[in-house]
Amino acid sequence: MTGDERNKRTKYVMAGVGAIALAAMGAFGTTMAVAPSSGAVPAVNVGETVTKTTAPAKLETSFAKPTVKVELPDGYGN
Secondary structure: OOOHHHHHHHHHHHHHHHHHHHHHHHHHHHHHHHOOOOOOOOOOOOOEEEEEOOOOOOOOOOOOOOOOOOOOOOOOOO
């Protein structure tokens, strides 16, 4: 078998693999695109909910405080 024959056979095999992959993706895509057939459609809520609150006068935390204190080794900001 020469190099040209091997290249031709490889091209045909890869084309077949690509065609099978394309067909599989198409079949999988159509099964995922089908709408559910349960018949139940959720109702759309078009009303508006408003909750009135006032903003706090002072922020609860002006800066974060660590909950755990550790002792840093030498050379780390000591």
